[in-house]
Amino acid sequence: MLLPAELRGRLERLSLVTRRRVIAQWAGRHRSRHKGESLDFADYRQYVPGDDFRRIDHNLWARLGVLLVRQFEAEEELPLRVVLDVSKSMGFYRKAEIGKVLAGMIVYLGLAGGDRVQVYAVGGTSLQVGPAGRHLSRWPQLEAWLEQLPTGGGGELAPTLRKLVGEGTTRGALILVSDLLSPDFGSALDGLGIGAGGIILHVLGEEELDPGLAGDLRLADSESGGEVEVSTSEEAMRRYRAALEAFATEAAARARRAGVDYVLVPATDDAPMNVLSALSRTEALV
Amino acid sequence: MSFLIPAGFGLAALAGPLIVLYMLRSRRPRVEVPSIMLWEKAEIPVSSAVPWQKLRWTPLLLLQLAVLAAFVLTLARPFYRERTLLGPHTALVxxxxxxxxxxxxxxxxxxxxxxxxxxxxxANQVSIIEAGPNPRVLLAFGRDPALVTEAINSLEAGGGVADLSGAVRLARGLATPDRPTSVLLLTDGGSQPLPEEPVEGAEMLRYDDFGDNLAVAAWSLAPSTEGTTRAFLNLVNYGAETRTVRAEMAVNDLPAGSIELEVPAQGSARETTPIDAGPGDRLTVRLLDNADSLPLDDSATLIVGSAPEQLVSVLGEGSPFLEALVDAVPGFTNQGEGTPAIVISDGGPLPTIDRPTWLIAPEATPEGVTASQFAGNLAVTYQRPGEPILDAVDLSGLVVGEAQVVVAPRWLTLVRAGDVPLILLGEINGQRVAYFTFDITKSNLPVQVGFPILGARILSWLAGATSINASTDAAGTPIGLATPAGSLARVTMPGGEVRELVEGSAQFADTDQPGVYEVSYIDAEGAVTGGPVAVRTFVADESAGASRDIATTGAVTAAEEASVRIREWAPWVIALALALMAIEWWVGHQRPFLPRRKVVTS
Incomplete structure (x- = not known):
């Protein structure tokens, strides 16, 4: 079971919001780029034959002599794409385990809000498409799929994400749960901007945040197999921490430019609560 | 420090490869991490292409160099020269x-x-010589440590006076032309100087440990006029504190009462006590609960005489003191008819000496004694030490009004005042003679505590072996044997050990231990007949534990090299090397001075 009952109860009282308008097929609770039938006035446009006469603003026609049709906001569902990074690097330091919990948490939030949720798993260049759902009745299937995901594979993240963001006619939010430990993580984040916003949950293990390595070592990359020799020392650790800070800073900056929220999440048992708190602060959750 | 194999230091060159190994870059352990992206961005400076690195003086390297140094030192076999008291041949006395x-x-x-x-x-042989009253060689020219150790371990302190001069002569007798002999005296020095001091070719190791000692200084039969047996006990306390001790008496090993005496520090306590014993009985006294530094003098034994009373004739002026003395000494009487066995000549003309005689200031001197003049107001300055007749007899308070000044070179002087002999022992016409150069009535001798004991002993000495069956002498005095032809002598020692002597033995000399020696004779048929019973006493002077340095001239060795012994350091260096190896192993595995490597798992 990915989410305990207590957490699920808490999630049911929260809603995901997006700052951008969505483009969807079905009505929902989120403002759409389409004009629709809600009570909220949106805009005027020139009358064209075929328009509903009831939407012609007669006052304007009387005062100005132009035929303008009133348009109203449309409310549509939020197409939610939850992408979980299951590359080999996520297999370290409980990152995959915590990542699945976080992904499940977002999925549950979407299902509870009546949004259309589609789950994906990216393992570098490979993309697995999971089940989709619009209601909590689908939660068991999505949860089971998330739970059985193995870690493996590697490679560049950007092409896969770009392909995922660009496909389809809908425009919804994209939630990426990843350690972003890919050389092209910057371009991958840049590509997220074409959607309707989203959230980057940047999961890093405790060993990555504060390495406990000692001595002269030959570090091997779990995905690429590349190696680097390291002689640990106070100076080396200082440099590593600086690189880590720059990495997180750059990821946050690129996410901001792409119009998505960024949360750095240490892979600990407190991660779900930390994420909820962080999303509340950014008003992505209400 | 010198080295037997200096070439061994060549192996110190191994330190070079060891240091080179530390300068070679070690193959780093491979650790899989999620990504090396951040490590690459950190640009941590590592030298990769050069197989060398700067030498770092780690505790492990220092320890390994120390271990190598210890082993190199071991191979070089360091040694030092130690002076030894042992020469080519050393007689340990x-x-x-x-x-x-x-x-x-x-x-x-x-x-x-x-x-x-x-x-x-x-190169180093030793002989072991026991310097007791009768010196003897226990081992000659020993080179087997086991035999030498056995001989040394067999040594026991006796109760007599050591004849160090005789032992030194014995040691010198072992010298051979090709093997110079040095003498090593292991002694406390005794109380009297040796005649041959300084002793040439000898060295002395002095032992002067001292502890409190309470000794039975005298245990003898006291004169009695009551016809009963009275025992005289004299205890001397050589300690610094007054002691109260209980002396248990036994007759033939059966308890016969006890007395308690308080003995002042550096003083003595005397007691005469009646005891129910008859001729031939063995009287033993033993101090109870007397834990002191010399146990051998805590007991004594005597045997009551069993011979018929001997007649003593007093000639000359005589004195009540002498008559009372003779009457009181067991085994002697001045009452009766017949030929006297002993004559006491008190003043007057010199009697014919045809039997044991006690001469007291005779008008004419006997043969071998020359009197020149008289000396007056004399106080005792010398008592012959170790003399059984004077055992526990303190004559330091004796004052003589007038005494003959005699010269008697062949007589034994027991007591003298300055150069004036007062009491002498000698022999005339084959008869024992005691000579007092002063009239006892012109001295305070009769009122001295020791007078009755002195008189009894002089009478016993004059009577010789005929007076009693048991001879009482100082430890070490040989026992005369009269082994019948065709018989063997068997001696039962004080400790119960039985010694069988070879046929024809005339005496038994191994009498260093105080106690009773019983002799029996065994004829060819195996029939056993009783022989003499002898009592050997602990010499009272030995209880004082006196010690002194004996002047020596140093050991004679053929060459200085002969008295030098080479001692190798190897055992210590090897122990050091092993200890360093253990520490190196501990440091290598426990890494107490190095950061621990974390186990990295996924």
Whole structure:
């Protein structure tokens, strides 16, 4: 079971919001780029034959002599794409385990809000498409799929994400749960901007945040197999921490430019609560 | 420090490869991490292409160099020269007198000697000589450490006076032209200087440990006019505190009462006590609960005489003191008819000496004694030490109004005042003669505490072996044997050990231990007949535990090299190397001075 009952109860009282308008097929609770039938006035446009006469603003026609049709906001569902990074690097330091919990948490939030949720798993260049759902009745299937995901594979993240963001006619939010430990993580984040916003949950293990390595070592990359020799020392650790800070800073900056929220999440048992708190602060959750 | 194999230091060159190994870059352990992206961005400076690195002086390297140094040192076989008291041939003369039993002196000497002879060789031979009352060679030219150790361990302190002069002569007799002999005296020095001091070719190891000692200084039969047996006990306390001790008496090993005496520090206590014993009985006294430094003098034994009373005739003026004395001494009487066995000549003309005679200031001197004049107001300055007749007899308070000044070179002077002999022992016409150069009535001798004992002993000495069956003498005095033809003599020692002597033995000399020696004769058929019973007493002077340095001229060795022994450091260096290896292993595995490597798992 990915989410305990207590957490699920808490999630049911929260809603995901997006700052951008969505483009969807079905009505929902989120403002759409389409004009629709809600009570909220949106805009005027020139009358064209075929328009509903009831939407012609007669006052304007009387005062100005132009035929303008009133348009109203449309409310549509939020197409939610939850992408979980299951590359080999996520297999370290409980990152995959915590990542699945976080992904499940977002999925549950979407299902509870009546949004259309589609789950994906990216393992570098490979993309697995999971089940989709619009209601909590689908939660068991999505949860089971998330739970059985193995870690493996590697490679560049950007092409896969770009392909995922660009496909389809809908425009919804994209939630990426990843350690972003890919050389092209910057371009991958840049590509997220074409959607309707989203959230980057940047999961890093405790060993990555504060390495406990000692001595002269030959570090091997779990995905690429590349190696680097390291002689640990106070100076080396200082440099590593600086690189880590720059990495997180750059990821946050690129996410901001792409119009998505960024949360750095240490892979600990407190991660779900930390994420909820962080999303509340950014008003992505209400 | 010198080295037997200096070439061994060549192996120190191994330190070079060891240091080179530390300068070679070690193959780093491979650790899989999620990504090396951040490590690459960190640009941590590591030298990768050069197989060398700067030498770092780690505790492990220092320890390994130390281990190497220790082993190199071991191979070079360092040694030092140690002076040894052992020469090509060393005669170890062990003093086994009574005083050497005090506070473990002899045991200390034996331990030191065992240490000396621990590595005997062809170049260092030793002889073991026991310097008791009768010196003897226990081992000659020993080179086997086991035999030498056995001989040394067999040594025991006796109760007599050591004849160190005789022992030194014995040691010198072992010298051979090709093997110079040095003498090592292991002794407390005794109380009297040796005649041959300084002793040439000898060295002395002195043992002067001292402890409190309460001794039975005298245990003898006291004169009695009551017809009963009275025992005289004299205890001397050589300690610094007054002691109260209980003396238990036994007759033929059966309890016969006890008395309690308080003995002042550096003083004595005397007691005469009646005891229910008859002729031939063995009287023993033993101090109870007397833990002191010399146990051998805590008991004494005597045997009541069993011969018929001997007639003593007093000639001359005589005195009530003499008559009372003769009457009181067991085994002697001045009442009766017949030929006297002993004559006491008190003043007057010199009698014919045809039997044991006690001469007291005769008008004419006997043969071998020349009197020149008289001397007056004399106080005693000398008592012959170790003399059984004077055992526990303190004559230091004796004052003589007038005495003959005699010269008697062949007589034994027991007591003298300055150069004036007062009491002498000698022999005339084959008869024992005691000579007092003063009239006892012109002295305070009769009122001295020791007078009755002195008189009894002089009478016993004059009577010789005929007076009693048991001879009582100082420990070490040989026992005369009259072994019948075709018989063997068997001696039962004080400790119960039985010695069988070879046929024709005329005496038994191994009498260093105080106690009773019983002799029996065994004829060819195996029939056993009784022989003499002898009592050997602990010499009272030995109880004092006196010690002194004996002047020596140093050991004579053929060459200085002969008295130098080579001692190798190897055992210590090897132990050091092993200890360093253990520390190196611990440091290598526990890494107490290095950061621990974390186990990295996924």
């Amino acid at each position: 062990f003093d086994t007198s009574g005083s050497m039993g005090m506070a473990g002196r002899l045991e200390t000497a034996k331990t030191q000697a065992l240490s000396l002879v621990s590595d005997l060789s062809e």
